[in-house]
Amino acid sequence: MTQRFSVRHRWAITAAVLACFLTSAHAQSSADTLYQRATAATCANCHGTDGRTTEGSAIPALAGMPKDYMVLQMKAFKEGTRPATVMHQLSKGLTDAQVNSIATYYASLKR
């Protein structure tokens, strides 16, 4: 009896710990998604909300842009191998991790 209670008790603790872990993992992933969207939104001033520009825009849309392509272009802007008016200056303000996160976000969106 004591033994059985103890097992049940242990299960309850395990479940509670697991639930707690899952909740905090969920919270962390919600937080990470929020930060990723907010960081990507710094591009939206020029490239449109969620990377969708206004019709006929000379500034390219980012929504649906393949991730590897965007990462390479940002690298080219940074290194000066792709000429630019402002992007060579802005790209130098972003870390590789920020570029990776931004590129992942826009690649996940529909055009």
Added chain:
Amino acid sequence: MQRRSFVQASLALGSLSTLVGCAFTGRIPEKARVVVVGGGYGGATAAKYIRMLSNYKIDVTLIEPNSAFVSCPISNLVIGGSKTMADITTPYDKLSGNHGVNVVRDYVASIDAAKKTVTLASGPSIRYDKLVLSPGIDLVLNSIEGLQAANASGQILHAWKAGPETLALRKQLEAMDDGGVFAITIPEAPYRCPPGPYERASQVAHYFKQHKPKSKVLILDANPDVTSKGPLFKKFWADNYKGILEYRGQHKTVAVDAKTKRLKFEVQGDVKADVLNVLPTMRAGTIAVQSGLANANARWCGVNYQTFESTQAKDVHVIGDSILLAPGMPKSGHMANSQGKVTAAAIVAQLSDLPVNPDPLLTNTCYSFVNDKLVVHVASVHQYDAKDKTYKTVAGSGGVSTAPNELEGIYALNWAQNIWADTLR
């Protein structure tokens, strides 16, 4: 399959109710989770992005006295004559229609940060969980003797808030005889839009060169030198507006005489001009000053830069031109839009019991037209530094144009279209 259809139907119903709910603009709720005061680049962006980043779960009420947004960026082209007021005006209806922001057309008369309420000029009070203040700037007209009356009578304009004065200044220039003088005075930095006065002077010089070639532009700057894009502006003026535009630094305006059209300075002799455009000292928007939030020199609002929460009042966030700037940060529309997004993310995190982003990031891009087509820019990236609790411009990033160019002229107009959409649609 059935479950999926149910979920889809619920989502559709959810967005439908959002759309129905927001069709009634001007609905005054007793309680809104977030109240945003001021629908400019900062406030409108914050309102939209709080809705978006909360997956449309947080109610947002935006209080704005104007019926439509009129952009300060590009407004100098209206004064120069190459754009119209319609070109720089965007209605607020898409903020409600597309994003369910409840837009109330009113002023905020007072804020009670202890009770967490704002009281509208029309009477009702609204309770909030979070308040975002983005009231722009207040022009301190009485800092220059004679300016308050001269401005009230429409004789001496600032046109530093795009709107009726923008068009009125254009009309003054059109009415001026060829051979006249346009004088613009600039206050000591910081003020809204550092390169703005130099862009405006360039626009007027371009207009004179085309249509009134005997006329002159005089820049009378309280600062010792051009405060933004200096070498670019000065080279273009020397190459293109020689004999038309003259720049004088260290000219602090202290008084105006609307009758004799004279400007008086702290040190130098009086200057007479035909069209006077006087920009006085600026400070945080009236409601922020009245509410005791302007705790830096009684002019600007101190904020915790990670969240833009006021250092004076809990759950009140201040963004845009009203704040005390971090080093290298300009008072610009693009910056206010960026701050609106960082604040939106912080508020969504706080209201969702999530930790606030430890590394927020701001960008700025600012284009100035030196004539109707050629443009120069300044760009910067500002990373939050948790140790020093401020933003720092990222070393090696940012910079200016090498020379005025037409490609950036195209980008500048496209920037405007996209940021207006990002802020308001």
